[in-house]
Every structure is written in C-alpha cells, then in structure tokens.
Amino acid sequence: MRKLAAVAFGAAAVLALGACAGEGAGGGGVEGGETLAPEDVLVGVSMPTQTSERWIADGEAVEAGLEELGYDVDLQFANDDIPTQSQQIDQMITNGADVLIIAAIDGTALGSQLDAAAAAGIPVISYDRLIRDNENVDFYVTFDNYDVGVQQATSLLQGLGILDADRNETGEEGPFNIELFAGSPDDNNATFFWNGAMETLQPYLDSGVLTVPSGQTDFEQAAILRWQQETAQRRMEDLLTSTYSDGTELHGVLSPYDGLSRGIITALQGAGMGPSLADGLPVVTGQDAEIASVKLIVDGVQFATIFKDTRLLAEQAVIATEAYVNGGEPEANDTETYDNGIKVVPSYLLESVIVVADNVEPALVETGYWTQEEIEAGQAD
Structure with missing residues (x-):
C-alpha cells in the first residue's frame, strides 16, 4: 500500500x-x-x-x-x-x-x-x-516504448564504456561481443523496445565496435515468450554452450526486462563469468526497476534497468x-x-529513466518508489 x-x-x-x-x-x-x-x-x-x-x-x-x-x-x-x-x-x-x-x-x-x-x-x-x-x-496509456528501447541500448553502450554518462562517445573501438534478448512476441511493446534498441545499436554493429558472435540478431531468435525468466536463462545457457565454450569472451547482454535479466545473470554466473561486474560479469541491462534487480544494481551485479513509474x-x-x-x-x-x-x-x-548504481537514490528512493530498507533487503515490505 x-x-x-x-x-x-x-x-x-x-x-x-x-x-x-x-x-x-x-x-x-x-x-x-x-x-x-x-x-x-x-x-x-x-x-x-x-x-x-x-x-x-x-x-x-x-x-x-x-x-x-x-x-x-x-x-x-x-x-x-x-x-x-x-x-x-x-x-x-x-x-x-x-x-x-x-x-x-x-x-x-x-x-x-x-x-x-x-x-x-x-x-x-x-x-x-x-x-x-x-x-x-478507445484509448491507450503507456510509456514511450520506442524510447524505452533506446534507453536500454544506451545503458548497454554506457556499461561497455562506448558512451559516457552524458551519452557522448568515448572513442572506445572494441570490439565488444554482445548477445541480444527481446520480449514476448505476442506483446506489442516488445517490438517497440526491440526497434528502439536495435536502431541505437546498429551503427556500432555496422562499424564493428559491437559484434554478436552467435549471429542471432533477428527479433524471432531473441524473443522470450511470456517474458519468462526460466526461458531466458535456458537460452543464455544454450548460447554460452554453442558460442562461448571455446573461450570467446562475452562483454554484454541486451535484456529488455528485469525478470529476464535475472535469468540471464544466473546463467552467466553458473558458467563462471564472475559474481559481479567488478569480477568480469558481462554488462546486463533491464527494465521495470523490480526490487530484486535494483538490489543487484546496487550490489554491482546487474548494470542498469529502465524505471517506468x-x-x-x-x-x-x-x-x-x-x-x-x-x-x-x-x-x-x-x-x-x-x-x-x-x-x-x-x-x-x-517518460522513463535509465537507472544505474549512481542514481538509484534520486530516481527510486527520493521519489518514494522504493525505500532504502527495501533495496537493501531486495524485497518489498
């Protein structure tokens, strides 16, 4: 309440x-x-x-x-x-x-x-x-879903160091290996998120700053039916087995929802890719500022989420x-x-907001969306 x-x-x-x-x-x-x-x-x-x-x-x-x-x-x-x-x-x-x-x-x-x-x-x-x-x-209430996708891609580029906090290019040339996840194909928003993200990432894919080693760059390949965390975890595990078992390094994952992000992170950690970003865990994005993922952001595990109030x-x-x-x-x-x-x-x-560790307090605590105690516990009261 x-x-x-x-x-x-x-x-x-x-x-x-x-x-x-x-x-x-x-x-x-x-x-x-x-x-x-x-x-x-x-x-x-x-x-x-x-x-x-x-x-x-x-x-x-x-x-x-x-x-x-x-x-x-x-x-x-x-x-x-x-x-x-x-x-x-x-x-x-x-x-x-x-x-x-x-x-x-x-x-x-x-x-x-x-x-x-x-x-x-x-x-x-x-x-x-x-x-x-x-x-x-008769009427539709929503967020600017295309821009949410832009923000998801932007946060990935920031996490990789290609863009700074002000969205300016840093000169990083990579190449950075990434994998792409999309939302449920029966959810109209999922295509808006995907289109916004892919149009933002495309110049970097074209220039070779970003690469997708699996080759899975189509929405249909990346989509996760019903936004299920377990399905995302299995897909990430399959990608790791098929593409990264030879030692190829993975640097980042575009994830359009925090539930998927947690499944992806579980798969990455299970493959020994480090418990946190500081230990080499790939950059993982998200959406919805779910309390479990906000804690992961504060703890340096998940890089970002998109806060839609x-x-x-x-x-x-x-x-x-x-x-x-x-x-x-x-x-x-x-x-x-x-x-x-x-x-x-x-x-x-x-409108929506990119949330990373540095702005969790002003974006989520000061606005009353979550309390500091809830974030520390990783669950709502």
Whole structure:
C-alpha cells in the first residue's frame, strides 16, 4: 500500500475533467453519454499476471485510484493464461462494467471481448500493452516504448564504456561481443523496445565496435515468450554452450526486462563469468526497476534497468476512466504513433529513466518508489 499512497488524485483535477466532458465516448460512451454517480460506476480491470511484482503494483494502484473516486472495481489477474483473461473480461461485461482497463496477455486475442464491449457501449482503455487488430480500442496509456528501447541500448553502450554518462562517445573501438534478448512476441511493446534498441545499436554493429558472435540478431531468435525468466536463462545457457565454450569472451547482454535479466545473470554466473561486474560479469541491462534487480544494481551485479513509474501510468488510466464516466474523452498527447493494425489509437505517453548504481537514490528512493530498507533487503515490505 506504500506505493498506492502516491497515486492520489486531487479533487480539483477530477472536477476539471467533469467540467470539460463532452458528448459520448468510446463505443458510444458510458451509458450513452450520460454522467453516472460514482457509486453507480463499475470498472473492470484486467491484468495479465501476478507472477511479476510490476503487474501486482499496477493492478493495486489502478484499483486504489478508482476507488478513491468512489467507483466499484473488479480487478482480475489472468496468470498469463489467455483463455482465463478472455473469460474474466467476458464476465466483467456480463456484470455491467461501465469502463474496461485491459493489460492484455496477447494483444491479438481479445477480438470477441472488444466487440462485445463496443456493442454494450463500454469504452476500452488499453493499459501499457497495445491491443491490436480491432477498432474497438478507445484509448491507450503507456510509456514511450520506442524510447524505452533506446534507453536500454544506451545503458548497454554506457556499461561497455562506448558512451559516457552524458551519452557522448568515448572513442572506445572494441570490439565488444554482445548477445541480444527481446520480449514476448505476442506483446506489442516488445517490438517497440526491440526497434528502439536495435536502431541505437546498429551503427556500432555496422562499424564493428559491437559484434554478436552467435549471429542471432533477428527479433524471432531473441524473443522470450511470456517474458519468462526460466526461458531466458535456458537460452543464455544454450548460447554460452554453442558460442562461448571455446573461450570467446562475452562483454554484454541486451535484456529488455528485469525478470529476464535475472535469468540471464544466473546463467552467466553458473558458467563462471564472475559474481559481479567488478569480477568480469558481462554488462546486463533491464527494465521495470523490480526490487530484486535494483538490489543487484546496487550490489554491482546487474548494470542498469529502465524505471517506468507505473504510479503515473495508473494515474493516467484513472484520469481516462473519469473522462469516459463523465461522457467525455481523455486527453491524448500522441495521436500518430500507435497503429493497432486497424486504426491509430489515441494515446497518452509517459517518460522513463535509465537507472544505474549512481542514481538509484534520486530516481527510486527520493521519489518514494522504493525505500532504502527495501533495496537493501531486495524485497518489498
């Protein structure tokens, strides 16, 4: 509940949203554009899994923000099972949800649910992961996912010494051997992360400053289904056996998520590549500032993560919901980037931050995301 206190929505902001609400929204608007009393509003919140602390925090933060506005909330976690998520959303629609907030497991697997929501006049907010191939996605709240990929690659280049802390080139010519990991192919964000990272790394690959000894440079080769830590560990172990057993040195690994990073690090340490960066462990990147990985960063094991303040993401989802409840439409700050295959979905994008050992305190402790005690323990209270 410590994080939830940060998701506080001022009465002035809520009143302002209500005052500027227009006619209709989403698939016809909530209750045909009529404003509902808070106690009459039911919001269905569908999160992909409880196996990641990130999604638990997201779900609880969204729930807390909605309940603070007086809404009833049906929060469900689908345990990374597509049929379960489909059934949960079906039930939310049956139970009379007025708005749906959905972080999809598979962004292409919810067509019938979206069609049913539209038929019932229920606006759909796609949360962090873009729902694809359907016109009935009304709004998208997320981070600038392409830039997240740029930041992941930038942190790798910084860890290798090719760039300094200000992103200036140092003159290091390498060559540095790296391996590449990508996220789940059914998560639209994974391709944005990959594209941002690869376009940042490509000039160094072209010049020979970076090399990928395995030759596995395609998204399909690097992708880890469902973002599973164990799958990433096995792939890293296989790469070490197939490519590095002859003594070839590995200098860095592009990892797009902290859970994958921990699996990769386990494989590297198991192969005797040093317990820490100071002992020769390759530079490993990450994302989400999960507490276990933040401790590894402080301890000099994982080099970096990308901090996406999901409290702000939850806040935007609640603000968007409030706009729909009041018969209006949420304010977008991007109406060009996120094409889901059928339409460009109006979006609200948030910024992210590279976190390394030197800025853990200002980025994570001073902002109240984690306490110093939690970081030292490597787990949340």
